[in-house]
Amino acid sequence: MMDTSRSPSEASGFSRKLAATIIIVYMVVTLIPISWMVATSFKSVDSAISYPPEVFFEPSLEGYVNLFTNRSRQPKDYLDSLPPPDTWYEELVRSREMVITGPSKFLPRYSNSLIIGFGATFFSVFLGSLAAYALSRFKVPLKDDLLFFILSTRMFPPIAVAVPIFIMYRKLGLGDTHVGMIILYTVVNLSLSVWLLKGFMDEIPREYEEAAMIDGYSRMQAFFKVVLPQATTGIAATAIFCMIFSWNEYAFAVLLTQFNAQTAPPFIPTIIGEGGLDWPAIGAGTTLFLIPVMIFTVVLRKHLLRGITFGAVRK
Amino acid sequence: MKSAVKKFKGLSDKAIAWIFIAPTLILLLAINIYPLIYAIRMSFTNFYANKIGREVKFVGLKNYKKILGKEEIWEKMQITAHFVCWTLVIQALIGLGLALLLNKKFKGNELLTTLIVLPMMLSPAVVGVFWTYLYNPQVGLFNYVVNFFYDFGIFDMIGSSTLAPWSIVIVDTWMWTPFTMLICLAGLRSIPNYLYEAAEVDRASKWQQFIHITLPSVLPFLLLALLFRGIENFKMFDLVAELTSGGPGSATELASINLKREAFEKWKTGYSSAFAVILFVTIFGFGNVYVKVMNKIKDR
Numbered sequence: 295m296m297d298t299s300r301s302p303s304e305a306s307g308f309s310r311k312l313a314a315t316i317i318i319v320y321m322v323v324t325l326i327p328i329s330w331m332v333a334t335s336f337k338s339v340d341s342a343i344s345y346p347p348e349v350f351f352e353p354s355l356e357g358y359v360n361l362f363t364n365r366s367r368q369p370k371d372y373l374d375s376l377p378p379p380d381t382w383y384e385e386l387v388r389s390r391e392m393v394i395t396g397p398s399k400f401l402p403r404y405s406n407s408l409i410i411g412f413g414a415t416f417f418s419v420f421l422g423s424l425a426a427y428a429l430s431r432f433k434v435p436l437k438d439d440l441l442f443f444i445l446s447t448r449m450f451p452p453i454a455v456a457v458p459i460f461i462m463y464r465k466l467g468l469g470d471t472h473v474g475m476i477i478l479y480t481v482v483n484l485s486l487s488v489w490l491l492k493g494f495m496d497e498i499p500r501e502y503e504e505a506a507m508i509d510g511y512s513r514m515q516a517f518f519k520v521v522l523p524q525a526t527t528g529i530a531a532t533a534i535f536c537m538i539f540s541w542n543e544y545a546f547a548v549l550l551t552q553f554n555a556q557t558a559p560p561f562i563p564t565i566i567g568e569g570g571l572d573w574p575a576i577g578a579g580t581t582l583f584l585i586p587v588m589i590f591t592v593v594l595r596k597h598l599l600r601g602i603t604f605g606a607v608r609k
Numbered sequence: 610m611k612s613a614v615k616k617f618k619g620l621s622d623k624a625i626a627w628i629f630i631a632p633t634l635i636l637l638l639a640i641n642i643y644p645l646i647y648a649i650r651m652s653f654t655n656f657y658a659n660k661i662g663r664e665v666k667f668v669g670l671k672n673y674k675k676i677l678g679k680e681e682i683w684e685k686m687q688i689t690a691h692f693v694c695w696t697l698v699i700q701a702l703i704g705l706g707l708a709l710l711l712n713k714k715f716k717g718n719e720l721l722t723t724l725i726v727l728p729m730m731l732s733p734a735v736v737g738v739f740w741t742y743l744y745n746p747q748v749g750l751f752n753y754v755v756n757f758f759y760d761f762g763i764f765d766m767i768g769s770s771t772l773a774p775w776s777i778v779i780v781d782t783w784m785w786t787p788f789t790m791l792i793c794l795a796g797l798r799s800i801p802n803y804l805y806e807a808a809e810v811d812r813a814s815k816w817q818q819f820i821h822i823t824l825p826s827v828l829p830f831l832l833l834a835l836l837f838r839g840i841e842n843f844k845m846f847d848l849v850a851e852l853t854s855g856g857p858g859s860a861t862e863l864a865s866i867n868l869k870r871e872a873f874e875k876w877k878t879g880y881s882s883a884f885a886v887i888l889f890v891t892i893f894g895f896g897n898v899y900v901k902v903m904n905k906i907k908d909r
């Protein structure tokens with residue numbers, strides 16, 4: 295503990311090595327649950343429920359096949375009477391004495407997540423950058439109160455506003471629709487996008503637009519042609535944060551969507567096999583669902599801190 | 610875009626400011642504030658959202674009195690407090706510890722930070738689902754690893770009412786410790802080196818340097834991290850909904866989970882709206898007091 299007060303530049307070789315070792319151990323332990331889920335997605339159903347848990351196993355694509363298909367169990371003589379399977383996945387399903395009865399709902403749910411995520415991200419970043427620019431550059435009465443108000447909308451427990459939104463959406467016909475969810479996620483993301491983008495725009499020197507305006511640009515032109523291109527990195531980082539939020543959101547999705555606009559998070563827990571949850575299939579769904587977020591996290595790493603604190607902490 | 614740009618050319622800065630802010634403001638008012646006011650209004654009635662034809666009566670403060678007088682609600686608040694307090698304490702300690710270690714600049718530092726941060730970016734609901742697998746008493750990896758170090762025999766983290774409150778604390782800690790770590794790390798990196806150099810000149814021990822320089826500088830950052838986590842965990846829904854869904858019985862029925870049951874399973878709209886308002890006021894009140902204390906510490 296005492297060593298911790300050393301300033302980083304003078305940390306001795308030994309204490310640095312010790313710190314690195316502890317951090318690496320923590321990293322390995324913290325990544326085990328995620329790796330385990332990915333590993334499970336490549337197990338067969340039997341191997342996923344064996345004890346002790348199998349670290350080394352024969353890889354199988356059963357989880358992925360089960361994720362994308364609906365199947366039904368058939369008696370052996372019926373299976374024998376069928377023509378030989380055309381595809382590898384049909385063969386795999388037949389070997390479990392089942393036949394494929396059709397595609398599962400995973401793909402529509404996944405694409406719902408994409409559509410709603412991209413839609414909400416686009417609108418929250420677009421509207422957010424307009425508001426952020428105005429709040430960054432102009433004298434707006436009660437500016438601080440306005441900014442606090444925008445932030446405070448994040449303090450509502452989602453369930454608290456879910457009931458009135460549910461009733462409102464039912465009246466407007468927006469319940470269980472893509473449009474309804476895009477509007478909702480846009481609004482939830484707005485507080486983050488305004489706060490983050492205001493921070494990024496504050497960092498762009500005013501001189502750029504002023505110079506452009508002296509050259510004959512109007513304020514609008516200066517905004518679209520000078521400020522927005524300057525803020526590209528900030529806008530991209532904000533967009534990724536909005537996307538991750540919409541992608542991960544569960545409370546509103548589970549309460550307001552059901553058949554038509556349901557996204558992946560409420561769907562994945564419902565993947566059931568015979569006699570209980572189908573762990574390889576859930577693992578496969580989870581893996582496919584988490585991969586985009588992990589890639590985004592790596593892309594975002596420099597702006598992570600800013601994003602998670604609404605711009606309160608900058609590096 | 611070009612025609613739009615031309616059309617607005619003559620606009621004053623003030624007009625542009627309002628045109629830019631208006632859409633955001635209108636959306637927030639329509640989808641956030643209006644529902645909140647709606648909820649407050651419903652909280653004074655006996656409205657049931659599933660009984661549409663039924664006459665809605667104004668009942669005054671009855672719902673509020675009922676909630677505040679109910680022992681069950683205080684139990685839920687206790688469960689929530691247990692969850693919030695333990696997650697904050699553990700995450701503060703481990704998060705700060707990791708940040709202090711990461712602050713010793715060793716090779717691969719950035720890469721390790723990014724890898725450690727991964728869990729907190731994942732969907733809490735999906736995380737909840739896959740932890741039910743890790744916690745499975747027969748085949749779960751968690752149970753296997755615990756038994757590997759000390760043989761407890763078969764135990765069920767989610768199914769036992771004494772262990773379940775800890776099962777959600779463990780998962781939340783796994784997921785969100787990096788959050789505290791990242792913010793504390795930013796605090797540590799903001800401490801100028803000359804403070805330590807001056808302390809060396811004054812022959813301050815390492816321990817004294819830690820107490821008088823490192824800790825006070827990082828404290829505001831740590832408090833900020835805990836504010837964010839505190840609010841989030843007070844509202845906690847998604848992770849726990851999928852992990853234990855409030856069970857067994859109501860051992861992990863946090864405030865939000867209880868609210869969901871009342872509002873969307875029993876459809877007691879008026880009653881649950883009152884509870885929602887109470888929760889919101891509690892978060893807002895705590896948050897405000899906390900920020901005041903935090904600012905005082907910062908100024909000192």
